[in-house]
Amino acid sequence: xxxxxxxxxxxxxxxxxxxxxxxxxxxxxxxxxxxxxxxxxxxxxxxxxxxxxxxxxxxxxxxxxxxxxxxxxxxxxxxxxxxxxxxxxxxxxxxxxxxxxxxxxxxxxxxxxxxxxxxxxxx
Numbered sequence: 001x002x003x004x005x006x007x008x009x010x011x012x013x014x015x016x017x018x019x020x021x022x023x024x025x026x027x028x029x030x031x032x033x034x035x036x037x038x039x040x041x042x043x044x045x046x047x048x049x050x051x052x053x054x055x056x057x058x059x060x061x062x063x064x065x066x067x068x069x070x071x072x073x074x075x076x077x078x079x080x081x082x083x084x085x086x087x088x089x090x091x092x093x094x095x096x097x098x099x100x101x102x103x104x105x106x107x108x109x110x111x112x113x114x115x116x117x118x119x120x121x122x123x
Contacts, residue, residue: 051077051106054121057098058082064090067115074106086114096120 055071061084070082085106087093096102096118104118 047108047110049077049108050116051075051108052103053106054101054103057096057100057102059084059098060093060096064093067093067096067118069102069104077106077108086112087118088114088116092116092118 051074053069053071053074055069057067058070059068061067065087066084067087068082068084071078071080073080085104088107092115101121101123102118103121105116107114107116
């Protein structure tokens with residue numbers, strides 16, 4: 001039961017981060033509002049897409065179902081930030097540790113965003 005509670009918290013955190021990315025700041029001039037609408041449209045258009053990204057692993061949950069990555073900008077989808085991502089399969093992180101630089105595939109589906117492939121990047 002405890003792992004499920006942690007998973008719910010990570011999903012909640014991920015949802016809040018994504019929701020916060022799409023909001024326009026208070027006092028945004030009306031000329032900038034088109035950019036906020038464009039960001040919402042870009043996220044909606046991202047559904048059903050696969051994005052390749054790179055970043056540094058900051059944490060892996062003990063249950064190995066989430067990974068926190070400080071990632072670079074994902075063109076056409078998301079600015080650079082640190083956030084948790086669900087893992088498609090817990091075996092994906094075998095051999096990956098905190099501090100590793102990684103390249104990963106991010107899948108965006110109707111109600112899910114998750115990592116399907118991840119590999120260390122040699123420095």
